[in-house]
Amino acid sequence: xxxxxxxxxxxxxxxxxxxxxxxxxxxxxxxxxxxxxxxxxxxxxxxxxxxxxxxxxxxxxxxxxxxxxxxxxxxxxxxxxxxxxxxxxxxxxxxxxxxxxxxx
Numbered sequence: 001x002x003x004x005x006x007x008x009x010x011x012x013x014x015x016x017x018x019x020x021x022x023x024x025x026x027x028x029x030x031x032x033x034x035x036x037x038x039x040x041x042x043x044x045x046x047x048x049x050x051x052x053x054x055x056x057x058x059x060x061x062x063x064x065x066x067x068x069x070x071x072x073x074x075x076x077x078x079x080x081x082x083x084x085x086x087x088x089x090x091x092x093x094x095x096x097x098x099x100x101x102x103x104x
Contacts, residue, residue: 009046010056011039015063037084041097044074048103074104 017023026032040057047055056068069077078101085093 009043010059010066011035011043012059012061014061033084037081040077041081041100044077045100047071048074048100075101078104 015026017026036058043055043057046052053071054068055071055074056066058067059065060067078097082094082097082101085091085097
């Protein structure tokens with residue numbers, strides 16, 4: 001996992017689309033999927049470190065929308081992140097996620 005990268009938390013996104021095909025293309029884009037997972041992990045790290053009762057993962061600024069989860073959902077999200085990075089065989093990130101999970 002890129003520990004030196006600085007993330008603006010929550011990750012601020014702007015989604016622009018013409019039709020549902022644009023959204024379908026976005027949701028299958030590896031680059032977008034990676035961005036979503038990295039943003040979620042950065043937000044979770046901060047929320048866990050600050051012992052927050054909820055975590056705002058993303059802000060979709062052009063839709064005035066915040067995507068957040070409760071503390072009771074942190075482990076489930078970490079498990080989803082683990083499954084994603086296991087598929088990529090990114091075991092260093094998996095180890096970081098396991099350490100983060102143990103801090104809960």
